[in-house]
Amino acid sequence: MTELAIETRGLTKQFDRHLAVSDLDLQVRVGEVYGLIGPNGAGKTTLLRMLATAEEATTGEIYIHGERLKRDHTNSSLKQRLGYLPDDFPLYNDLTVWDYLDYFARLYYLREPKRSRRLYDVLELVQLTNKRKSQISTLSRGMKQRLSLARTIIHEPLVLLLDEPVSGLDPIARMQFRDIIKSLHEAGMTIIISSHVLSDLEDFCTSIGIMELGYLVESASLQELYQRLSHQYILIGVWGKLEGLIEQLKNYPQVEGWEIIPQTQKVRVQFSGSQRDCAKLLRKLMTENIAITEFAPTQESLESIFLKLEHKQAS
Ligand SMILES: Nc1ncnc2c1ncn2[C@@H]1O[C@H](COP(=O)(O)OP(=O)(O)OP(=O)(O)O)[C@@H](O)[C@H]1O
Numbered sequence: 001m002t003e004l005a006i007e008t009r010g011l012t013k014q015f016d017r018h019l020a021v022s023d024l025d026l027q028v029r030v031g032e033v034y035g036l037i038g039p040n041g042a043g044k045t046t047l048l049r050m051l052a053t054a055e056e057a058t059t060g061e062i063y064i065h066g067e068r069l070k071r072d073h074t075n076s077s078l079k080q081r082l083g084y085l086p087d088d089f090p091l092y093n094d095l096t097v098w099d100y101l102d103y104f105a106r107l108y109y110l111r112e113p114k115r116s117r118r119l120y121d122v123l124e125l126v127q128l129t130n131k132r133k134s135q136i137s138t139l140s141r142g143m144k145q146r147l148s149l150a151r152t153i154i155h156e157p158l159v160l161l162l163d164e165p166v167s168g169l170d171p172i173a174r175m176q177f178r179d180i181i182k183s184l185h186e187a188g189m190t191i192i193i194s195s196h197v198l199s200d201l202e203d204f205c206t207s208i209g210i211m212e213l214g215y216l217v218e219s220a221s222l223q224e225l226y227q228r229l230s231h232q233y234i235l236i237g238v239w240g241k242l243e244g245l246i247e248q249l250k251n252y253p254q255v256e257g258w259e260i261i262p263q264t265q266k267v268r269v270q271f272s273g274s275q276r277d278c279a280k281l282l283r284k285l286m287t288e289n290i291a292i293t294e295f296a297p298t299q300e301s302l303e304s305i306f307l308k309l310e311h312k313q314a315s
Pocket residue numbers: 015018019020038039040041042043044045046047196
């Protein structure tokens with residue numbers, strides 16, 4: 001079994017009488033991008049704050065790479081492995097991008113020449129190299145968020161905790177931010193990223209957890225969710241009449257149904273087979289002389305899978 005980067009056991013946070021996080025057992029494997037979804041007030045921020053040691057747990061335990069994480073000063077090297085981007089971290093508007101990052105690098109005792117090299121590397125990763133001399137106040141919101149991410153990873157953490165990092169960003173800024181997360185994932189980092197919108201996370205998470213009212217109500221790898229709940233669809237286009245295609249579909253065991261798309265020569269087929277079965281269907285249609293112009297298998301979107309889980313608030 002792959003090593004766990006993050007594990008919590010019975011993690012609970014109570015504010016007065018209110019349970020913000022309730023008896024939570026979370027497991028995130030090394031190298032995962034774990035999307036934490038949940039409506040406002042579900043407990044995502046509180047959970048991330050506890051993982052980042054910014055908040056004390058009422059009860060329960062946290063393990064990072066198998067080592068118990070404590071809030072006291074006994075495990076500073078373990079804390080160094082964490083990078084935390086809160087949802088409201090202030091930037092110092094009067095500083096330049098370079099000076100800002102340099103300041104944080106010094107806090108982590110990075111010395112020259114390593115410090116400058118690290119700054120250049122991080123700036124390149126977040127695509128802000130040409131803005132290094134700009135004052136922070138002149139940056140766009142997307143650039144500021146990428147700069148915050150740069151600050152979060154300056155000390156090369158192994159585990160990254162990101163609280164709603166793309167909320168409030170426009171679609172292009174979101175895409176740029178997502179591309180950086182993908183690079184960090186490829187570099188082997190373990191990442192938890194929260195959002196109340198599933199579509200923000202869908203294209204790069206490897207696992208998803210759903211929180212509701214302090215509870216982790218679902219936690220699974222995307223692969224498992226797809227296997228459990230997804231249907232595959234194949235869009236098939238033909239040259240000429242559709243009758244020949246429909247005849248073939250009627251006799252094909254894994255075809256569960258189809259729908260003709262009006263005013264086109266296309267059919268949307270619901271298919272229960274694997275990728276290999278898909279290839280077999282295509283070969284069969286070709287040998288039956290069906291003039292295929294398009295054959296596009298598509299997996300059901302994560303959004304519609306989540307609706308089936310009936311966590312409607314989260315999806
Ligand atoms: N310091 C605090 N004192 C009292 N209650 C708190 C405190 N922090 C959070 N809460 C409560 O705990 C619950 C969970 O809040 P939390 O911010 O963790 O949720 P969230 O899922 O991150 O929501 P959002 O998407 O709005 O950030 C909420 O009901 C909130 O009001």
